[in-house]
Amino acid sequence: MKVLGIGGSPRKGSTTEKLVQEVLAGVEGCQTEFVSLAGRAIGACTACLGCVETNVCVQKDDMASLRASIVDADAYVIGGANYFGNLNGLAHCFMERWYQFRHQEGKSVAGKIGVAVGVGGGDPKPAVKAVRNFLKYNQIECIGDVTAQGPACCFTCGHGETCKVGAIHMFFGPDTKITEEITPSLAKQPDVLSAARHLGKDLGNRLRQFAAGT
Numbered sequence: 001m002k003v004l005g006i007g008g009s010p011r012k013g014s015t016t017e018k019l020v021q022e023v024l025a026g027v028e029g030c031q032t033e034f035v036s037l038a039g040r041a042i043g044a045c046t047a048c049l050g051c052v053e054t055n056v057c058v059q060k061d062d063m064a065s066l067r068a069s070i071v072d073a074d075a076y077v078i079g080g081a082n083y084f085g086n087l088n089g090l091a092h093c094f095m096e097r098w099y100q101f102r103h104q105e106g107k108s109v110a111g112k113i114g115v116a117v118g119v120g121g122g123d124p125k126p127a128v129k130a131v132r133n134f135l136k137y138n139q140i141e142c143i144g145d146v147t148a149q150g151p152a153c154c155f156t157c158g159h160g161e162t163c164k165v166g167a168i169h170m171f172f173g174p175d176t177k178i179t180e181e182i183t184p185s186l187a188k189q190p191d192v193l194s195a196a197r198h199l200g201k202d203l204g205n206r207l208r209q210f211a212a213g214t
């Protein structure tokens with residue numbers, strides 16, 4: 001049995017990636033694969049309907065090389081980040097391209113199970129809600145979700161302490177110095193890490209039960 005983890009943030013080594021990897025680390029007795037979308041060119045679905053007859057997307061970009069891993073997997077751990085109260089664009093484009101699997105009652109992904117992962121600088125809920133909805137639309141049972149706070153770019157952009165519209169002013173007020181102590185990281189969220197591991201364990205248990213026919 002195989003579990004495919006997708007880190008939907010465009011940042012390499014992001015909180016989203018680490019949290020998806022934490023869920024995968026909890027999976028026992030199954031093969032796991034992690035794919036980061038960071039640096040990949042994945043465009044939006046153009047609704048060209050080129051996939052209707054074959055259930056294979058005709059667009060030529062980095063989504064094509066991910067198709068086999070998606071089809072082969074028995075379960076998915078999909079993570080994305082909150083951008084302006086929505087799921088970040090790269091993760092959304094990746095999801096839109098799953099349109100290729102649903103024509104003529106396509107069975108490549110339907111009936112499988114999944115875990116939703118969401119990250120936000122302040123609020124991770126919109127991201128995790130979008131992933132949950134995506135799984136539901138694709139008839140994939142979401143067995144649970146996990147969310148975390150990640151560092152807004154304002155912590156590292158170089159202007160965070162003075163910018164009046166940035167996250168530092170918004171969350172902590174003016175005259176705040178950016179320190180390690182106030183910078184969000186997964187290491188400071190042990191409950192989240194533990195929840196992620198447990199979800200991975202549950203996912204592995206479900207898959208092994210399924211394989212055993214129980």
Ligand SMILES: Cc1cc2nc3c(=O)[nH]c(=O)nc-3n(C[C@H](O)[C@H](O)[C@H](O)COP(=O)(O)O)c2cc1C
Pocket residue numbers: 009010011014015016017080081082083084085086119120121122123124149150151152153
């Ligand atoms: C374009 C953009 C918009 C964002 N909008 C929001 C937002 O509306 N709410 C929020 O809580 N965080 C927002 N953030 C902060 C990110 O959610 C935060 O940096 C998170 O850690 C990103 O996930 P990552 O660390 O996995 O890349 C935004 C970040 C970017 C780059």
